[in-house]
Amino acid sequence: MVADRMPTAQAGPSSYARIVPVLTVPSVAMADPLAEALAEGGLRCVEVTLRTGEAENVLKTMAAHRELTVGAGTVLTAEQARRAVGAGAAFLVSPGFDEDLVAACWELGVPLIPGAATATELMCAQRAGIGLVKLFPAERLGGLATLEALAAPFPRMRFMPTGGIGADQAAAYLAHPSVSAVGGSWIAPADCLRRGDYSEIRRLAAQAAKLGAAGRGGES
């Protein structure tokens, strides 16, 4: 089993930040201005989803911004994990739990934050030595009430709720002691990217950074 040696999320996003923008970026040309807007807004950690044809190049470009810690999201396979790490991903996020992916991340020495939506998945993650999971899709699952119910039997597990969360919901999640970070796409909405409205993204990032800092520990 991977339990002992898995580099778990103690070194994942929650070590860097309490708000993690989930970025689906259709063009590599958007990567630099997006990275600048997020960093100027005060955010330090981002997740680039592998959902576009240019995701790997976007990852590489954003990872060159030293002020940001850049991870890859929507990682479904061991091969994707290897490629994402090759492109500069410092951590990986998957929507669900997969043993092969856990083993690949162990080999790569990169933290994995797997998705979990049920107690069974949390048991799998815990058995694999994982200390932080992405509660996904958090709002659809029942939001904070579901998080509280799932967190109770897993006192050592930490959560990064993601899915349907916006600025209005983030603070309540962040106040929960089992929540290390909150993720979401609300900070870089698709229409802002399409319009090239990086000042709006900077504003949303600053608002999110403030929420993160207010939550616990003074970090964004």
Ligand code: 3PG
């Ligand atoms: C993810 O990939 O983590 C989610 O799709 C992000 O969810 P959101 O778009 O509802 O914030």
